[in-house]
Amino acid sequence: MPIYEYECMSCRAAFQRLVMKKEEEPDVRCPKCGSEEIKRLISRVHHHASEEDRLAAYDPKAAKEDRFFRDSRNIGLAAKKRAREMGVDLGQGFEEKLEKLRTDPGSVIRDSE
16 A cells, blocks of 8 residues: 655645545545645655675675665674675574674674673
């Protein structure tokens, strides 16, 4: 079911609406001012990539954008890729520590104190 994003042409408010049927779209009004003068925005699209897909697509030599380093899922990706290329199993302990780092990166500092 599509959730569309709209912008009110009167008050410039941006909002989202779940539109079950195409026939319902003409009834959408701005929740802030009630205006019918709205336009549908083009939203960003996201997709889920599995760890396996991300690892296969990872190129350690490629330039990285800032968003790559802000995504905690990328912690350990280079080590896992290199270990796989070398045929080395890093073991369950590595996976557990990696998951801890990905979910709570600050734990490294707290645990070392």
